[in-house]
Amino acid sequence: MRAIVVNELGAPEVLKLSEVELPKVLSNQVQIKVQAISVNFADIKARQGQYHGTESGAAFTPGLDCAGEIVEIGSKVTRFKVGQRVMAFPKNGSYAEYVNADEDLTFVIPDELNSETAAASLTVGITAYNVIKKMAHLMPGETILIHAAAGGIGSTAIQLAKILGASKIIGTVSRDEKVQVAKDFGADHIINYVSGDFVEEVNRLTNGKGADVILDTIAGETFERSINCLATFGRIISFGHAGSMPGVLKTMDLHSSCRSVIGYSTGTYRKLRPEFLKESADNLIELMLQKKLTIHISKRYTLAQASDAHAHIESRQSIGKVLLIP
Numbered sequence: 279m280r281a282i283v284v285n286e287l288g289a290p291e292v293l294k295l296s297e298v299e300l301p302k303v304l305s306n307q308v309q310i311k312v313q314a315i316s317v318n319f320a321d322i323k324a325r326q327g328q329y330h331g332t333e334s335g336a337a338f339t340p341g342l343d344c345a346g347e348i349v350e351i352g353s354k355v356t357r358f359k360v361g362q363r364v365m366a367f368p369k370n371g372s373y374a375e376y377v378n379a380d381e382d383l384t385f386v387i388p389d390e391l392n393s394e395t396a397a398a399s400l401t402v403g404i405t406a407y408n409v410i411k412k413m414a415h416l417m418p419g420e421t422i423l424i425h426a427a428a429g430g431i432g433s434t435a436i437q438l439a440k441i442l443g444a445s446k447i448i449g450t451v452s453r454d455e456k457v458q459v460a461k462d463f464g465a466d467h468i469i470n471y472v473s474g475d476f477v478e479e480v481n482r483l484t485n486g487k488g489a490d491v492i493l494d495t496i497a498g499e500t501f502e503r504s505i506n507c508l509a510t511f512g513r514i515i516s517f518g519h520a521g522s523m524p525g526v527l528k529t530m531d532l533h534s535s536c537r538s539v540i541g542y543s544t545g546t547y548r549k550l551r552p553e554f555l556k557e558s559a560d561n562l563i564e565l566m567l568q569k570k571l572t573i574h575i576s577k578r579y580t581l582a583q584a585s586d587a588h589a590h591i592e593s594r595q596s597i598g599k600v601l602l603i604p
């Protein structure tokens with residue numbers, strides 16, 4: 279089969295379309311003929327050697343999630359059959375024509391959802407749902423600040439925050455072209471944090487109180503400055519480092535203000551507590567079926583064009599989700 283292989287870490291061009299062996303299906307796995315692949319920012323971090331064990335530089339196929347049709351099932355699989363359409367977090371990277379996924383990390387796609395939407399939704403939907411609902415415990419009437427608001431996570435988180443009762447949704451973006459786009463996803467206020475000061479703006483928009491919940495996927499200075507617009511009792515979720523630099527935390531910023539910093543990784547839950555993701559996946563699918571949540575797909579590339587897809591996301595111009603179609 280054909281798959282993207284990264285033999286050396288580096289720029290988008292290291293993503294090479296290669297001929298690789300079809301992986302053997304284990305007893306607890308399904309084999310999926312892939313129809314659509316989600317491109318996540320984590321794939322860029324992996325390609326750069328900055329994500330979950332890729333630091334060693336050993337050859338790997340990137341990709342967290344995909345959707346397609348089951349072509350083979352392992353002897354112990356009970357919940358799936360050949361021919362079913364599913365979305366999954368596969369064992370091998372998802373930038374491939376075929377993947378194998380554990381039964382635990384495979385989810386049926388209802389007839390009403392197409393495979394592209396399903397593929398695009400899995401990582402961003404589960405992650406955004408978990409950080410807002412299960413980590414931050416957003417309560418109705420609270421204010422939320424979402425960084426990188428026009429991207430895959432951002433566009434999904436804005437919609438979920440509204441569904442979960444946020445009274446004010448504030449987002450940040452780096453370019454004016456993204457301001458209206460992010461507002462169209464449902465945000466009340468969008469701040470260009472390159473040309474403006476997001477801390478001042480958030481404090482102004484909340485009458486000096488700050489945001490009750492902050493979703494930070496950028497880290498570095500953005501994380502450090504975000505603490506200055508986090509409300510008393512506020513929760514900031516640290517779940518990405520798009521900006522590459524780590525942020526430094528001062529304990530003095532937390533204790534008397536009763537504020538907390540919570541780390542989160544869907545990848546870690548996938549590996550160590552896969553059962554934690556099932557309820558979130560079910561809720562995500564239900565919200566999409568009810569048409570309350572729309573996953574915005576802005577661009578599609580072929581598998582051979584994976585490097586163009588990465589370059590597009592790294593350019594910070596991408597909106598919503600980007601897919602690869604094998």
Ligand SMILES: NC(=O)c1ccc[n+]([C@@H]2O[C@H](COP(=O)([O-])OP(=O)(O)OC[C@H]3O[C@@H](n4cnc5c(N)ncnc54)[C@H](OP(=O)(O)O)[C@@H]3O)[C@@H](O)[C@H]2O)c1
Pocket residue numbers: 317318319320401402405425426427428429430431432450451452453456495496517518519520521522542543544545591592593594595596597598
């Ligand atoms: N922990 C988890 O489980 C988990 C799961 C999924 C995603 N994430 C994280 O969530 C973030 C968003 O992921 P995504 O796949 O939806 O990507 P995305 O938001 O579609 O794209 C990344 C966005 O990050 C912003 N950004 C800030 N600094 C950047 C930099 N130095 N280089 C490139 N982009 C930069 C850009 O928006 P602006 O230019 O508008 O700021 C860019 O559009 C990533 O940090 C990712 O690692 C975490």
